[in-house]
Every structure is written in structure tokens, then in C-alpha cells.
Amino acid sequence: PCTRPHTLRVNQETHIIEVEPDTPLLYVLRNDLELNGPKFGCGLGECGACTVLVDGVAARSCVVPVSLVENRQITTLEGLAQDGQPNDVQQAFIDCQAAQCGYCLNGMVMTVQALLERHPQATEEEIRDELRYNLCRCGTHVEIMQAAVLVAK
Ligand code: FES
Secondary structure, three states: OOOOOEEEEEEEEEEEEOOOOOOEEHHHHHHHHOOOOOOOOOOOOOOOOOEEEEOOEEEHHHOOOOHHHHHHHOOOHHHHOOOOOOHHHHHHHHHHHOOOOOOOOOHHHHHHHHHHHHOOOOOOOHHHHHHHOOOOOOHHHHHHHHHHHHOOO
């Protein structure tokens, strides 16, 4: 196997990780850096459970090769917290009890975070549109939308 060192900036920390260049970013985050916010759902870029921010843009880390994101700013769910406290988006999801099983929530939170970073007063319709490819099998979309709308105002 052709491994080589990769420089990754994750949640404001720099890590040198020795892996094959086509290793999915998700595997490095979870297995090497023990950041378990991003989840493995489909592994095909379709469900959104693995979403992280790359330079502020939502990205599905299960289909992003680690070599593509060297020296970019990667933020995971863990990196949103400020001084150990949930940020506004995370707190809104808690306040609205948006989780049932919770597996999809990483993707929901990170996708809403990315949207609100570029468009802080997004409308309900814009939020709904942004979340249309994030899957929740429990069906808690109502609470998820309530949380997102709450923080967008
Ligand atoms: Fe990455 Fe489903 S696990 S999109």
C-alpha cells in the first residue's frame, strides 16, 4: 500500500496522518482522530450522516479522499462547540428535542450550520431546500425544521 503523510487541519488543530491518499476523510476523522460526530451511514455520499465543513462548505466526508482536503479548514460537529458549550445551532436542536435515534443529526446540524454561515437569515423554504438530501429514517423532520428555523431568526 502506498501510504504517505497528509497534513490535516481539523477543528483548529494540525495533524499529520499517514494513510493512502484515497482514504475517505470520514475514516481518518473517526478512526485516527477519534472524532465520532460524523457518522457512517451509506458510505456513498447519499445520506448526509458524515457531513463536515471544508472551508465552511458542507461536504460528505465518506466520499472525500483525504488527499483532496490537505491544508483546508475542516470542521466537525465537535469543532462547533465553543468553550465546551453547544453553539447556537446545536443548542436549537437540543431545545427542540430534534433527535429520535440521533444518527442523522450530525449531518442535519452541519448542513444547517453551513447554510447559516453564508446566509444567517435563511427562510424556512431555503432551509428545507438545503436539507432535502439529508435523510432521517425516524422521521423527525418536523422538529429538525423547528430547530433550524429557530436559529435562523
Ligand atoms: Fe456519507 Fe451517507 S455516510 S453520505
